[in-house]
Amino acid sequence: MTFTSWQFGVFAATVFAAYYLPALRSFQVQLLVVASLFFYGYGQPELLALLAVAVFGTYLFLVLALRNRKAWLPVGIAFNLALLAFFKYKLLFIDPASPSLVDFAPLDFLLKLPLPIGISFFVFHNISLLVDLTRQKAAPPTLAGVFLYIIFFPQLVSGPITRAEMFMPQIKPKYFADIPFVEAAKWILAGFFFKLYVANNLNEMTSYMSFPLYETLQTQDRWLLVFLYSYQIYADFFGYSAIAIGLGLLFGYRLPINFNLPYISTSFSEFWTRWHISLSTWLRTYLYVPLGGNRHGLWRTYLNLMIVMGLGGLWHGAGLSYLLWGLLHGLLLVLERPLLARLASIDFAVFRKARMTVVFLCVSMLWIFFKLPNFDHAVGYLAGMFTPTMNPNPTKLFYSLALLYSLPVMIQHLGFRPFEGRLRWAEPYLYGSMAALMYLEAGPETSFIYFQF
């Protein structure tokens, strides 16, 4: 069930209506758990058992680790990483279309299960739960609380990856009067607008980046589509995260902000504090710092950065393209690190804009490995950006449409904030117009890009 389907609208409205009934106040957590299981099982009922194994297993290891952290925390983390590795990376070694993979029927069944939606996200939630709660030496939370933290439906499929120490204290009775309706409405409307108007329409154009369609593109259009994809992936993932945050607020939970105008970053390290913030925070907290961070000298810091970004790339998918994407981001972080202080000392507007342009250009080029997970196709696309096209029938793109669909991302990044001053009265009208526009101009339905991770 995707956020943009009418079924989801009915589902969310029903759960919301039941959630604040006084008679059900004592069962709010249980209601959200049941609703989240329904939400997850609606698309992949056969994988509900896996979700249950992940949650019960994590709960068991949490209880054990609260008694003996040193012994059981590594086992709990290994259990979750094994789940992730099995389901996400098995495809590197097997072809699920084969009639029989192994002679042992239960294993054969497991090997043929599809990639569980959101596994990368809920496994990271599980690890955060184990680490945070055992570090605090808190009393074991209730099983329902653990379930809710891991499978809370707004964040289950694509995050934001919420840290346990931030979410668990929020589990308490919720009251209708406390709902920040305007804030929730703004997040939800902005999210749907970015997804339906920007991302889905741009997807129509960037579909030409696929192999072999990209061979019909003119060289300048290959460049254009790289930038359009950059806007699309932002609008798509920002849209999802914004809807998740808005829904979270409706149910009384504040989820972390996942994006903060990433394309105005003046350095790659700044980019990673603005893009998919919940993932980069998770990687820093649970991987980079435990690896030693920057505490063991320059070369070890560089190595740690490469390891973290490489694994971050592989977290997105089992493929050479994703690994290379992560490693190249790691390399950019390593290369800029010695220069950062010197660059920061040059403080004038044109230079800052030039740095923004360089970061945006590099980040956008690296998205090609996301768009084309087949490594050969990605390299072919990149090569085509630097060679003139000879195709006698090139594809025609409408630049005016490209501009109009990209405009919301551009305006947002330009820091245009008229509603914080004298135009504050116009804010609801703008959001209302956005709601109408996303209905009138919605692009063809496509799933959220980050669903595949």
Added chain:
Amino acid sequence: MSAVRWLIKCGAAAAIVLIACGLATVRFGSGLQVPATTTRDGTLNALSRYLREPVPNVVLVGSSITFRLKEEYFTTRGLRNLALGGGSPVTGLEIVANQPRLPAAILVEANVLARPPDAALVERYSRGATELLFFRPVRAAVAAYEQRLRPPLTHEQVALDLRRLVGQPPSDFDNRIYVDRAQQQFNAEDPTYVAQLNAKRIEELIRIVEQRGARVFLFELPYAEPIEGSRSAAATREIIHAAFPEPNRWLSIEVNRSELRWADGVHLDERSAVIVAGAMERALASARTVK
């Protein structure tokens, strides 16, 4: 501002924009041709236009191969090309057959029969009313801008350019890599099952539309040599010719093959498409004289 007031204002703004766009649609229709960002968009435009405008004299239905034969390449007035990029000729034929009035001649491409008809598209364009409920303001604005920049062309407007293009030597674009890839694909697919179903459906539809007074001709556009010999092309040819053995049913497109070029071995380049369009018109004129 209270939350309720904020939400009321927000809802009112949304309602006003929707009502304005609804009224604009009632007043002006959604007739402004929406620009195509994809081949499918182009298809929908062509189909919407077909339903909106007077019934033409000749209609082409087919796949992306026929899609390359632009209407302005033909001297015949009132010719519409309803070929669907990535689609089946049966889809176009079904849509035309489901309309209350038929063109005098329907030309059906017989190259690509491995794809099933698009039932959703047939349903959508057979109901008659394809007008959108609401005007799409952004697309309409871009459509107006694009039409102002590049108004639709007639044959008379481009005749000189087309003559000049045909007068030039054929393209020397090296398409070997694309032909090899297409050949592999054509050899890998077995169209037999779907092509047989499609051939049967074409037979039924031809019977229906000919009872209503239209004439139907089949045609095959030339492929590059290696593709002509591929498994898929050969099997399709065999099935459709077995279903329609009468020579009168076919337009015989006579062109000098050495003059033709394909960007990918399958789709004709522009110059070749112009040459083939001319040959088709000659074949049609000759076929229509035979009763």
